Amino acid sequence: MSIGIVGFGNMGRAIGQSIASTDLWEVTAYDNYKVKTNNLKKIKIVKNAKELILNSSIVILAIKPHDVGSFIKENSVYFLKNKPTLISIAAGITTNYFQKSLKGIKIIRVMPNLAATVNESFSLICKGTLSKKSDLDISKKIFSQIGQVFITEESYLDKATSISGSGPGYIFYFMDIMYKSALTLGFNKKIAKKMVAQTFFGTSKLAKSSEKDFEQLAREVTSKKGTTEAALNTFEKYNLSSIVKEGIGNSYMRAKEISKIYTKNERS
Numbered sequence: 001m002s003i004g005i006v007g008f009g010n011m012g013r014a015i016g017q018s019i020a021s022t023d024l025w026e027v028t029a030y031d032n033y034k035v036k037t038n039n040l041k042k043i044k045i046v047k048n049a050k051e052l053i054l055n056s057s058i059v060i061l062a063i064k065p066h067d068v069g070s071f072i073k074e075n076s077v078y079f080l081k082n083k084p085t086l087i088s089i090a091a092g093i094t095t096n097y098f099q100k101s102l103k104g105i106k107i108i109r110v111m112p113n114l115a116a117t118v119n120e121s122f123s124l125i126c127k128g129t130l131s132k133k134s135d136l137d138i139s140k141k142i143f144s145q146i147g148q149v150f151i152t153e154e155s156y157l158d159k160a161t162s163i164s165g166s167g168p169g170y171i172f173y174f175m176d177i178m179y180k181s182a183l184t185l186g187f188n189k190k191i192a193k194k195m196v197a198q199t200f201f202g203t204s205k206l207a208k209s210s211e212k213d214f215e216q217l218a219r220e221v222t223s224k225k226g227t228t229e230a231a232l233n234t235f236e237k238y239n240l241s242s243i244v245k246e247g248i249g250n251s252y253m254r255a256k257e258i259s260k261i262y263t264k265n266e267r268s
């Protein structure tokens with residue numbers, strides 16, 4: 001089976017390199033910007049989208065949402081000729097949008113995250129109206145190469161954008177606060193970065209391996225009048241939890257806005 005990837009930026013490259021390393025599929029890529037597709041092992045680079053679409057049984061669309069409309073317009077004729085399954089990872093663009101522009105093509109929509117770069121993504125997958133269970137199965141197999149997958153209804157994809165999709169950005173933000181606090185305390189940059197990254201990594205591993213919920217785990221690590229409690233009381237005093245909840249709510253609203261902006265054609 002041949003898989004073509006359109007857009008070889010952060011996500012396209014991460015997905016392409018992972019799936020090519022398995023030798024399960026022939027992988028082809030195309031990107032506007034040639035340098036990004038240089039020096040790649042086991043990935044065939046093609047000169048244009050036409051060649052990729054006409055020679056792939058699955059096309060993974062990994063370009064920015066604002067580039068999707070023109071890409072589909074320019075290339076729909078090749079999709080309709082070869083009829084590959086289209087897997088889109090573009091945030092906010094619905095399966096219905098693709099279904100209306102590419103009549104008869106099977107569509108799968110996926111929301112991965114940046115941890116795909118180290119094969120630790122959490123990817124939510126849903127199907128369009130024409131896709132079958134076998135299309136979900138093959139998508140699951142592909143995205144399992146870059147981390148964990150969860151098959152769900154499409155209504156959850158924009159919601160997931162505000163949790164797992166944008167989540168790495170929130171976590172880097174919190175890591176940066178801890179890193180800068182470590183510098184203030186006198187640690188050098190190298191140690192401070194290692195200390196923070198390993199604390200997140202170890203805590204995440206602990207949380208994943210435990211049946212307990214996060215609240216209970218936090219309670220268990222917080223002794224009365226201890227050092228953790230001193231920090232958590234301060235976070236509570238300034239209502240950090242409602243600030244974070246509001247931020248996530250705004251992220252979800254933005255995902256819905258993007259969806260409206262880029263898929264408005266589907267209502268016309």
Ligand SMILES: NC(=O)c1ccc[n+]([C@@H]2O[C@H](COP(=O)([O-])OP(=O)(O)OC[C@H]3O[C@@H](n4cnc5c(N)ncnc54)[C@H](OP(=O)(O)O)[C@@H]3O)[C@@H](O)[C@H]2O)c1
Nearest residue numbers: 007008009010011031032062063064065067090091112114
């Ligand atoms: N990054 C994340 O954390 C994340 C998480 C979940 C989902 N996503 C989704 O994944 C998609 C890709 O995101 P990204 O961060 O990988 O973006 P990116 O790094 O900007 O990569 C997109 C690449 O596609 C190229 N491109 C644009 N139009 C093209 C066309 N018509 N044909 C071929 N190549 C084209 C771009 O080239 P130019 O720069 O020259 O335009 C760029 O190299 C987005 O739709 C995003 O919503 C991203």
